[in-house]
Amino acid sequence: MRTVRATRYALALREGGSLPGLVEADDLGFYVVKFRGAGQGALALVAELVAGEIGRRLGLAVPELVFVDVDPVLGRNDPDAEIRHLLKASVGLNLGLDYLPGSIMFDRQAGDTASPEIASMAVWFDAFVQNVDRTARNPNLLVWHRTLHFIDQGAALYFHHNWQTAASKAESAFPEVAKHLLLPWASTIPEAAAQARSLLHADVLRDILARVPDAWIESEQRTAQERRNDYLDYLMRRLAASAHFEEEAIRSHDRLL
Ligand SMILES: Nc1ncnc2c1ncn2[C@@H]1O[C@H](COP(=O)(O)OP(=O)(O)OP(=O)(O)O)[C@@H](O)[C@H]1O
Ligand SMILES: [Mg+2]
Known part of the structure; x- marks a missing residue:
């Protein structure tokens, strides 16, 4: 699996409870990122990775999974305190899914x-x-x-x-x-x-x-x-x-x- 570095926190996807975010990375790609610091903790990322890769082995289409490295400056000035806390608690490796635009x-x-x-x-x-x-x-x-x-x-x-x-x-x-x-x-x-x-x-x-x-x-x-x-x-x-x-x-x- 590839590792990319998050360069910009673009948007919060607020549908679910885990507060995934749309993030731009240093390869200029966009990823939907599941953060380690979110409520369900790292085990939700483990499930996303392990189950996702099992699905892929079975021939189902699962967006590419990458590790997303979050450094302490990301989102430091985000106006939303919840996002700032989430990113602070997620410094290090997180899990990203290739963003499918227009899906x-x-x-x-x-x-x-x-x-x-x-x-x-x-x-x-x-x-x-x-x-x-x-x-x-x-x-x-x-x-x-x-x-x-x-x-x-x-x-x-x-x-x-x-x-x-x-x-x-x-x-x-x-x-x-x-x-x-x-x-x-x-x-x-x-x-x-x-x-x-x-x-x-x-x-x-x-x-x-x-x-x-x-x-x-x-x-x-x-x-x-x-x-x-x-x-x-x-x-x-x-x-x-x-x-x-x-x-x-x-x-x-x-x-x-
Ligand atoms: N790879 C992707 N490409 C485009 N849109 C996506 C992608 N992944 C997620 N989304 C959008 O973001 C929303 C939230 O993502 P996801 O379902 O993974 O998390 P969640 O439902 O917030 O998690 P949970 O409810 O388990 O806390 C999805 O409903 C979908 O609309
Ligand atoms: Mg969902």
């Missing part, structure tokens, strides 16, 4: 649709990473150049907020899939599942986890490398138990017919 949010009422292949893979993906934020109310799915782009994976992998109870969640069927906004088009889940299982294996997941900066995951109890192994164990167990959430997703889809 619009997926809207079924406006006639947007998805192919069975993409919809089925998206359903499998979100069930695997346990992302509840892909609903009609909160689509987190951008249409750009006629392609569906998956953004905002920050709520995925929620088990990492409580490792004590994580073990019991790896095999969950993810009934929340019933509200997935692409479920109506997901008519080929068995094929998507077979493809997903052939694409994701331990080496792929290990490679993705290796990119997570130490500072985002280390704690007094666990070193960064121990924590990466915890994630790997969890994800491998979820993969081994994928029949549970695949069957649930197929049942939920059939119920819509």
Whole structure:
């Protein structure tokens, strides 16, 4: 992954709770930045990175992810105190998504649709990473150049907020899939599942986890490398138990017919 340096805080994107911002960087690109100093903390960035890269490995379009280095002078004179505090608490590495200019949010009422292949893979993906934020109310799915782009994976992998109870969640069927906004088009889940299982294996997941900066995951109890192994164990167990959430997703889809 590339690292860019933030040169200008351009705009606050106030839709969600995490206060992402549109930032210009030293490569002259614009990025939607998730800040480490925001309410949900660094774990939301871990979810965005790990789940986002898993989605990309599954063939879904996820905007390029980059590390965004924030230095102490960025936004120092911003008129908004909340933004100044956020940037001050985020000095160092943050996570940026390539900004897709002119993209619009997926809207079924406006006639947007998805192919069975993409919809089925998206359903499998979100069930695997346990992302509840892909609903009609909160689509987190951008249409750009006629392609569906998956953004905002920050709520995925929620088990990492409580490792004590994580073990019991790896095999969950993810009934929340019933509200997935692409479920109506997901008519080929068995094929998507077979493809997903052939694409994701331990080496792929290990490679993705290796990119997570130490500072985002280390704690007094666990070193960064121990924590990466915890994630790997969890994800491998979820993969081994994928029949549970695949069957649930197929049942939920059939119920819509
Ligand atoms: N890569 C992108 N290109 C263009 N617009 C984007 C991009 N990423 C996000 N946006 C816009 O910014 C909004 C907020 O981004 P995002 O959904 O990632 O965060 P959020 O919803 O504020 O987070 P949360 O609700 O989880 O706190 C999106 O709804 C979308 O309109
Ligand atoms: Mg969002």
